[in-house]
Amino acid sequence: MQKEQKTVSELRFELLVWGIILIAGGVIYITVYKALPSLILFIPGLVLLGAAIYQDMQPDWHAGWLTYALAIIVVATGLGGIVNTLMDGVDLPWVVIALIELGVVLVAKALYDPSPR
DSSP: OOOOOOOHHHHHHHHHHHHHHHHHHHHHHHHTTTTOTTHHHHHHHHHHHHHHHHHHHSTTOOOOHHHHHHHHHHHHHHHHHHHHHHSTTOOOOHHHHHHHHHHHHHHHHHHHOSSOO
16 A cells, blocks of 8 residues: 655645744744743644644645644643743643643544544
């Protein structure tokens, strides 16, 4: 069974997303890393998660579950760190956030993905 090749536009989209992730991480490190270190995970993770969802919504494009898993873990870890940093006495586990995110992704795929896999 031969795997389908990605189109040029899908490859360009992926390159653009990874470039934005690297630039966002660098800018966050330079500007606000000392105040909110978890932001360096949260914002790039959101970009990756949004890009994966967008990629799956396109007719001939596909984002893998590894991309989703990575994005969900990075966003959940970053958001948990932000909440725990800003709110004294709160210990929000990242696993709870990851489960909620996974639920949102599954609902979005069920409602909007033209060919849910």
